[in-house]
Amino acid sequence: MEDLVNISIPTAAGTALLGYLVVFFGLVLLMCVLLIMGAIGAKKRAKEEAAALAALPVPDQDAPLLKLENTLPKAKGTAGELKLYNTDPKDAAMIMAIVADSLGKPLNELRFISIREVTDDEV
Amino acid sequence: MNIMGVLGKLAGESGFASFVLTEGGWKNLVMILIAFVLLYLGIVKKFEPLLLCGIAFGCLLSNLSYFIEMGQNAVYHPDIWAEFLKEGGDHYHSYGYIMREAGLLDFFYIGVKAGIYPSLIFMGVGAMTDFGPLLANPKSLLLGAAAQLGVFVAFFGAVLLGFTGPQAASIGIIGGADGPTAIFLTTKLAPELLGPIAIAAYSYMALIPMIQPPIMKLMTNDKMRKVKMVQSREVSKTEKIIFPIVVSTFVILLLPSTAPLIGCLMLGNLFRECGVTDRLSDTAQNALMNIVTIFLATSVGATMVAQNFLNLDTIKIVVLGLIAFAISTVGGLCGGLVMYKTSGGKINPLIGSAGVSAVPMAARVSQDVGRRYNKNNYLLMHAMGPNVAGVIGSAIAAGFLLSVFG
Numbered sequence: 001m002e003d004l005v006n007i008s009i010p011t012a013a014g015t016a017l018l019g020y021l022v023v024f025f026g027l028v029l030l031m032c033v034l035l036i037m038g039a040i041g042a043k044k045r046a047k048e049e050a051a052a053l054a055a056l057p058v059p060d061q062d063a064p065l066l067k068l069e070n071t072l073p074k075a076k077g078t079a080g081e082l083k084l085y086n087t088d089p090k091d092a093a094m095i096m097a098i099v100a101d102s103l104g105k106p107l108n109e110l111r112f113i114s115i116r117e118v119t120d121d122e123v
Numbered sequence: 124m125n126i127m128g129v130l131g132k133l134a135g136e137s138g139f140a141s142f143v144l145t146e147g148g149w150k151n152l153v154m155i156l157i158a159f160v161l162l163y164l165g166i167v168k169k170f171e172p173l174l175l176c177g178i179a180f181g182c183l184l185s186n187l188s189y190f191i192e193m194g195q196n197a198v199y200h201p202d203i204w205a206e207f208l209k210e211g212g213d214h215y216h217s218y219g220y221i222m223r224e225a226g227l228l229d230f231f232y233i234g235v236k237a238g239i240y241p242s243l244i245f246m247g248v249g250a251m252t253d254f255g256p257l258l259a260n261p262k263s264l265l266l267g268a269a270a271q272l273g274v275f276v277a278f279f280g281a282v283l284l285g286f287t288g289p290q291a292a293s294i295g296i297i298g299g300a301d302g303p304t305a306i307f308l309t310t311k312l313a314p315e316l317l318g319p320i321a322i323a324a325y326s327y328m329a330l331i332p333m334i335q336p337p338i339m340k341l342m343t344n345d346k347m348r349k350v351k352m353v354q355s356r357e358v359s360k361t362e363k364i365i366f367p368i369v370v371s372t373f374v375i376l377l378l379p380s381t382a383p384l385i386g387c388l389m390l391g392n393l394f395r396e397c398g399v400t401d402r403l404s405d406t407a408q409n410a411l412m413n414i415v416t417i418f419l420a421t422s423v424g425a426t427m428v429a430q431n432f433l434n435l436d437t438i439k440i441v442v443l444g445l446i447a448f449a450i451s452t453v454g455g456l457c458g459g460l461v462m463y464k465t466s467g468g469k470i471n472p473l474i475g476s477a478g479v480s481a482v483p484m485a486a487r488v489s490q491d492v493g494r495r496y497n498k499n500n501y502l503l504m505h506a507m508g509p510n511v512a513g514v515i516g517s518a519i520a521a522g523f524l525l526s527v528f529g
Contacts, residue, residue, distance in 0.1 A: 004528055007288035015288075016275035019523045026377050026519045027268040027512065033369055034261035041362050106499055 085116035141190040150429030151186045157427075158183035161322075170329035174302065174420045178325065181228060181424025182318075188226075189428050199228040199425035204236075208314060231422035235310055235317070240419040241303035242387040247412030248303075248514070249367070249391025250404045252482060256507040258362050259355035263474075265458055267512025270478030272454025273298030274520045277447030284439050289313050292524035294440055297324045298447025299517030300331070300481040306423060307384060308521045312528050318427040319437040323444035328481045334445070335452050335476050335488050342456045343472050347463055348496040350471040352505045360398070367393040374519060380529065381522030388514065451479045455509065477506035480513035 007015070084092050092115045100107040134140055142148040158179045165175030181199075189197035203224045206214040214220035221229060234240045257263050278295030286294060289312035296308045297320060305324040309317050327334065339348075367389035374385045394404040459475020473493050477485040489506035 004288040007282055007291070009282060012279050012282035012288070012291065015527060016279045019278070019520060019527075020271065020275045022378075022523045023271045023516055023519050024265075024268045026374060027264040027516055029377065030370060030373055030515070031261045031264040033373060034258060034264070034366075037362060037365060037369065038258065038261065038356075041359055045359070104498055109501075 082112050083114035085114065086119075087115045087117050138187055138190070145190040147430060148190055150433050151190060153433060154186040154427060154429040155183060158186065158424075164326075164329075171325050173416055174325050175329070177417055177420025178322065178424035178427075181421035182427040183424075184421070185228060185425040185428050191430060198226040199232065199422075199428065200224060200226055201426070201428050201431055203229065204232070204314070207236075228422050228425040231418045232425065234415075234418055235306065235422050236314070238307055238310060238383055240415050240422075241307035241310075242383040243411060243415045244303040244419065245384050245518075246387040246391035246407050247415070248482065249388040249393075250395045250407035251412075252392060252395075252511055252514075253507070254366055254392060254511055255358045255363060256355060256504050257511050258358045258366060260505070260508050262462070263478075263508030264512045264515070266455055266462070266475045266478040266509035267480075267514075267516040268478075269458030269475065270451045270455030270480075270509070270513055271299060271516045271520045272457075273447040273449065273451030273479075274517070274524075276450045277443050278524070280446060281439075281443055284443070286436075286439075287313075289528040290316055292528045293320055294443050295447060296320075296517070296521055296524065297327065297440075297444040298451045298479075299513070299520055300324070300328055300448060300451060300479040300485065301514060301517040302328060303419075304384060304480075304517050304521045306419070308525060311525055315431065316436070316440065317423060318432050319440040320444075321423045322427065323441050327444055327448045328484065331448075331479075331481055331484045332488055332491075334448055335479075335485065336492050338449060338452045339456060339473055339476055339488075339492050342453065342460065345496060347460075347468075347472050348493060349500065350463070350468060351497060351500050352469065352471055352474075352502065355504065355508075360396070363396040364393070364398075367396070370515065374515065374522075378519060378522035378526060380525040381518050384518040384521065385515070388518070448479070452476045455479055455513075458509075471500075471502055471505070474502055474506040474509055478509040478513045478516070480510070480517045482510050482514060483507065485513070486510040 004011075082092065087095075092112075095115060096107060096110070096112055099112075100110055103110070135144070138151075142152050161175055161179035161182065164170045165172040165179060185197065185199040189199060189201070203214075203221060206212055207216065207221055209215060218233065221233065225233075274295045275298075276295075277298045278291045281291035281294040282288070293305070293309040293313040293316055296305045299305065302321070302324050306317065306321055309320045313320075371386055371389040375382045391404075391407045394400045394407055455475040455478035456472060457475070458478065459470070459472030462470040462475070463472040471493060473489045477489045479485050486503055486506035486509075490501070490503040493500045493502040
């Protein structure tokens with residue numbers, strides 16, 4: 001076996017190339033495992049979501065549409081429901097726009113949980 | 124009692140006299156000034172202060188107390204470690220000899236020499252790291268691999284400059300931008316270079332915000348830098364728990380020499396994610412990490428004794444380290460550019476530079492550079508994927524070099 005202490009330049013070049021390939025091989029192998037893990041997880045989640053949907057009560061055809069919407073799972077990416085206390089929806093929309101503008105962030109990246117009007121007595 | 128004789132003896136043994144009277148005593152003075160500069164950089168400029176303060180103070184202590192011919196009062200003794208490493212000598216690999224002759228920092232250094240501290244630091248890093256961004260986008264691993272280019276280019280460069288194979292491997296790993304990995308590999312392959320390699324690795328890690336942005340600008344255009352990436356998928360708790368077990372299994376089976384680093388990294392992460400070992404996770408992240416950092420930093424700093432540090436090799440290592448960092452950044456960005464092209468412009472190539480490990484500094488640089496061109500762009504979580512992939516990548520690179528040269 002060649003002396004690796006006093007390593008020659010061609011051997012060093014070969015070792016460097018091989019080392020880089022080994023790093024790629026190791027991480028590509030890991031990537032494949034993680035992709036498989038992710039796919040299995042996604043399949044499981046889809047199954048669970050389908051089961052949850054199937055378990056929902058059959059909607060009453062005569063009932064208002066709003067009632068059905070409240071029982072459905074939330075859309076992907078939704079920030080949830082905003083609770084308004086003594087606040088007009090138009091005012092709430094304006095408040096949210098002002099907050100987003102002053103933070104310099106798009107509105108869809110912010111999450112508002114509730115907006116409540118503070119009366120003079122509370123100030 | 125001869126008072127004058129006692130005073131004369133005290134004066135002769137003092138460090139002040141040793142600067143002038145001992146062989147190479149002036150070099151200690153230079154190292155003390157270097158220690159002051161490092162302290163300034165750590166405390167005032169806040170360059171990796173947790174490590175740099177300890178390293179600088181260890182350097183200061185060893186150069187205040189160790190002079191050739193007068194080393195008996197020293198806190199660190201390079202001569203006994205030279206005996207420890209002398210193959211065929213009476214004290215080759217004898218920890219008993221070290222314990223008998225050791226000063227305070229020699230005792231601390233045993234943990235470095237045995238490879239204990241870097242592995243324990245990795246456990247803390249694992250406990251602090253959220254691998255979620257990597258799990259959400261496993262392709263990030265390719266960027267972590269691409270960014271190890273500097274390791275192997277610097278290794279080759281070091282061979283060209285006349286270093287031996289094991290020394291070149293230790294110098295190359297600076298390009299992994301991972302301090303504990305660099306220390307781990309160097310103590311195994313080229314312990315005589317530990318001081319300059321540790322200093323180069325930590326200094327350049329601290330300087331990442333200055334080294335990377337010019338290269339990022341050079342390799343990308345405005346359109347690429349403005350790319351806004353879509354939000355990654357949510358990662359389940361189960362995936363996060365399985366991840367450290369899977370990584371340990373695959374990587375250690377592939378390269379058994381990575382077991383101490385990858386094993387500890389993933390054990391720390393398992394403590395964090397499994398949900399039933401919160402106390403252990405807390406200890407690994409805080410108390411253990413802090414204690415080990417003190418021992419590691421001071422003992423690594425102590426190896427910077429003037430006689431070992433002030434030579435041409437140190438300058439070569441500092442230059443090669445910078446080249447390694449720069450080329451690793453180029454490698455990561457090349458990976459990012461390939462992904463940008465293959466994804467039809469959906470992946471911002473700036474996240475590639477985060478593949479150089481240095482968690483989370485390199486990811487923050489990607490975020491900062493991205494936001495300079497698009498105020499509403501938040502690349503941080505996307506860059507964390509390649510960033511943590513870089514930690515695994517540099518450990519694999521170190522494992523490869525260790526199995527070849529160890």
